[in-house]
Amino acid sequence: EQADRYKKTDIEAEHYASDDRKKITVLTGDVVVTRGTLTIKSAKAVNTETAEGTMFVVLTGGPGGQVFFRQKRDGGPDLWVEGVASRVEYDEKTELVKFITKAHVKYLENKKVTQEQEGEFLSYDSKNENFIGANTASGQSVPGSGRIKLTIQPKLEQPKPEEQKK
């Protein structure tokens, strides 16, 4: 959601280590990042402050665990996007969220999944709300190295045959 951009960011974790000179902060131990409607949960978050002072965060799930991402989408009361992946990169300046390796992103409308993607690399640009999928963790599409699965749920409800008969 656009408004998230100007909201404050809350981060909770078990351990925090920061190196002011290199401007790197490492948070570990069930890390929860919330900012407006954006919520990210992971086991570890490494936050590097760029020259312009914006944050570039790399989140990794715990052993076998995945990073969970959830944010509201504009253009509707209950439009959400939810994603999981082994590694999530979030760039505060470009507001690009990259889901890397075993990524699975779902679009929800009124709690119903309207669209789903799976693949090695999925990136979601929450500012322009466009979406890129690629089949290698680097983000380039290499032919033959894996499939992207795109499932778009039907919008129309199929009428139940039995009810009509009654």
Place this chain on the structure above:
Amino acid sequence: MRYVFTADRFRLWLMVALLAVVALGSFWILEAMRRNNEEGNSRSAPRTTPDYYVENFNFIRLSNNGKTNYHIIGKRMTHRPRDDDYEVFQPQINSFDADKVPVTVIADRAVIAQKGAANQAPKDSDEIHLFGNVSVDRPDSPTTKRTRLESEYLLLLPDINIMKTDKPVTITSARGEVHAIGMIVNNATQETQLLSKVKATFNSNPALSRHPNK
């Protein structure tokens, strides 16, 4: 011949008796002095009450190259001979971190245990224990933003440039506020570690709103 107790014999025995008294007497005085002396130094055993105090002072600790390592301003400092340490009321400690940024530390009370203290285990640094409303202020500097740290207890190790506490701590800076329990700060390498229950809030990023490149 019967033994006759004549006058001169009497005088002779009297002399002997006198001599005996003098000998015994001196022995008795010696004994009294020794006992008095022994009881004397037991009285000077390390006493628990302070033996001196200083008021409205500025204590400057020089590092071995003669430069000021840190200095402490305080209302009152009492020396406690038992542990050879100092108790300071309303201390203010000014020191510099690696980038020559002045760091100001204020607390209700401090106990300074110097590394060379008598009858204490050798330490690799002076220990300054700070109790009650401890605050550490570091103004803006070319490399870092202004930060302020607050806690109920803080241990300063100036010689190895470390600050640590196991109590809840709050760090406020331009970008936001961080709460945690337990902290270790290495001022030399400017690394901060928060040990548990970390809760950080960063306000919206000024850098963003300056050039909203939508």
